[in-house]
Amino acid sequence: MSWANFLQLTVSGLAMGAIYTLTAKGLFIAHLATNRLNFAQGDFLMIAALLTLALRGLGIPVPVVIVAVVLILGFAGWGLERIFIRPLDRLGFRGGGEYSWILTTAGAGLVIQNVAELVWGKSAQYSPPLFSGRNEPVRFLGAGVYPEQLAVIAVSVLVVAAFYWFLFRTRWGKSIYAVAFNPDAAVLLGIDVRRMVVLVFALASMLAGISGVLAGPIVSVFPQMGLVFTVKGLAVAAVGGFNNPAAILFGGVLFGLAESFSNYLNSEFGDLLPLLFVLALLIVRPTGIAGGRKAAAR
Amino acid sequence: MIEVRDVSASIGPIRILSGVSLAAARGRFVTVIGANGAGKTTLLRTISNLLTPSSGRVTFDGKDTRGIAPHRLARTGLVHVPQGRQIVPALSVEDNLMLGASNIRGLARGDIREAIEREYARFPVLRARAGIAGGNLSGGEQQMLAISRAVLMKPKALLLDEPSLGLAPQLVALILKALREMADAGVAVILVEQLAMMSLSIADDAYVLRQGRIVLSGPAADLRGNASVVESYLT
Numbered sequence: 011m012s013w014a015n016f017l018q019l020t021v022s023g024l025a026m027g028a029i030y031t032l033t034a035k036g037l038f039i040a041h042l043a044t045n046r047l048n049f050a051q052g053d054f055l056m057i058a059a060l061l062t063l064a065l066r067g068l069g070i071p072v073p074v075v076i077v078a079v080v081l082i083l084g085f086a087g088w089g090l091e092r093i094f095i096r097p098l099d100r101l102g103f104r105g106g107g108e109y110s111w112i113l114t115t116a117g118a119g120l121v122i123q124n125v126a127e128l129v130w131g132k133s134a135q136y137s138p139p140l141f142s143g144r145n146e147p148v149r150f151l152g153a154g155v156y157p158e159q160l161a162v163i164a165v166s167v168l169v170v171a172a173f174y175w176f177l178f179r180t181r182w183g184k185s186i187y188a189v190a191f192n193p194d195a196a197v198l199l200g201i202d203v204r205r206m207v208v209l210v211f212a213l214a215s216m217l218a219g220i221s222g223v224l225a226g227p228i229v230s231v232f233p234q235m236g237l238v239f240t241v242k243g244l245a246v247a248a249v250g251g252f253n254n255p256a257a258i259l260f261g262g263v264l265f266g267l268a269e270s271f272s273n274y275l276n277s278e279f280g281d282l283l284p285l286l287f288v289l290a291l292l293i294v295r296p297t298g299i300a301g302g303r304k305a306a307a308r
Numbered sequence: 309m310i311e312v313r314d315v316s317a318s319i320g321p322i323r324i325l326s327g328v329s330l331a332a333a334r335g336r337f338v339t340v341i342g343a344n345g346a347g348k349t350t351l352l353r354t355i356s357n358l359l360t361p362s363s364g365r366v367t368f369d370g371k372d373t374r375g376i377a378p379h380r381l382a383r384t385g386l387v388h389v390p391q392g393r394q395i396v397p398a399l400s401v402e403d404n405l406m407l408g409a410s411n412i413r414g415l416a417r418g419d420i421r422e423a424i425e426r427e428y429a430r431f432p433v434l435r436a437r438a439g440i441a442g443g444n445l446s447g448g449e450q451q452m453l454a455i456s457r458a459v460l461m462k463p464k465a466l467l468l469d470e471p472s473l474g475l476a477p478q479l480v481a482l483i484l485k486a487l488r489e490m491a492d493a494g495v496a497v498i499l500v501e502q503l504a505m506m507s508l509s510i511a512d513d514a515y516v517l518r519q520g521r522i523v524l525s526g527p528a529a530d531l532r533g534n535a536s537v538v539e540s541y542l543t
Contacts, residue, residue: 198389199457
């Protein structure tokens with residue numbers, strides 16, 4: 011493998027890894043506070059990518075599009091909690107027991123997929139770059155890389171930093187940890203637990219939205235693309251044991267790199283190898299790479 | 309400040325409280341003693357509205373609490389320190405302290421800072437451990453933190469569920485002293501305990517709870533003089 015090849019694969023691996031990380035962070039935060047996951051997370055990503063394309067098609071400037079899409083996804087997260095999760099909690103066992111949210115959120119994903127298909131059709135679309143003028147490689151450390159991929163990495167770093175700041179520095183982030191630990195005890199501290207739950211689902215969906223906006227220009231966009239992202243997001247979150255944001259970041263980057271290189275070595279089964287890798291890891295360490303250490307490791 | 313009138317409560321099909329009445333006025337230190345399973349925790353959960361009573365009513369600060377969300381009650385000064393202290397293990401001591409106070413309206417940052425310094429003066433070990441994760445504290449340190457966290461919420465009424473659990477006697481004395489100070493400063497304190505004599509020695513009024521009913525009540529000093537009767541209810 012040449013140096014140029016190596017660098018290209020690393021950059022595109024990091025870019026995809028960044029997107030998986032953001033998707034997995036969304037799964038993580040909702041799971042932290044509620045022990046629930048959104049099995050439509052990838053479909054939320056897909057709808058964000060398609061919405062971005064559609065809004066840009068109307069000639070709306072990129073920054074406005076990004077803000078609008080992320081806000082719309084935030085509302086979608088709120089709706090998901092209200093319609094597909096909270097009523098089940100209220101019903102308890104009459105609602106099908108403790109895990110019925112798996113079916114309802116996955117069902118929400120199917121509905122979104124089919125609506126997207128009706129609106130935009132089944133075929134793949136290609137999004138123009140968001141940050142760079144033309145989608146042409148530039149010289150970078152002696153290799154040609156796509157500026158869009160570099161931009162995705164940079165923006166993801168900023169988003170992850172903002173996410174950390176929110177989780178560990180703000181009152182709301184700390185309240186999320188209190189809710190995660192014990193909802194009843196959180197209530198007694200004056201925390202509005204229901205509002206926190208809505209907040210985490212809105213946040214989780216906004217992260218899916220950001221992932222979708224960023225992914226659009228570097229992958230092909232079509233209504234069925236979501237499931238793959240859900241599966242990979244879950245895999246990455248599992249590497250981090252669903253409870254350790256730093257391990258999720260590590261897992262996401264590693265997953266992206268593994269995928270990029272395994273696709274280069276074997277284009278037929280390239281996507282499969284990283285998933286097998288995660289499976290093998292979970293057999294050895296079912297609690298993820300950070301083990302049970304959720305409090306100490308940040 | 310707190311009045312419980314003829315309250316009954318059930319958990320699922322099981323009745324836990326039957327017609328319990330008690331009162332804690334401003335500045336009074338009230339203790340409720342009873343054996344394991346007498347309904348002490350359920351009583352506190354009913355007062356703070358984590359559990360809705362099946363009949364009877366609870367008033368706080370002159371208002372019926374029915375239908376008021378428990379987090380709103382907490383924000384208006386009905387502060388409940390649950391059993392097991394419930395310190396958030398992932399957050400530092402100082403973050404734990406801020407958790408409650410930051411939800412109280414009208415508390416400025418400066419006021420909170422000042423109040424935290426007062427709590428550090430009361431329990432110096434908390435200052436020494438300010439940056440340490442709550443999960444790494446000892447049981448006694450966690451209980452001090454739980455009390456300080458409650459004090460920072462500017463309570464009008466303070467409910468405590470067995471703060472002595474698992475603590476060394478001199479620590480229990482330290483905690484009780486802090487609670488007495490709260491009461492003397494005008495807070496209505498309701499302390500639920502298994503350690504009968506210790507609580508009776510510090511409280512103003514006392515109630516004995518047995519199988520969900522109040523079987524004995526009166527000034528704490530009187531009950532203390534009647535130790536054998538009290539003990540007979542605690543088995």
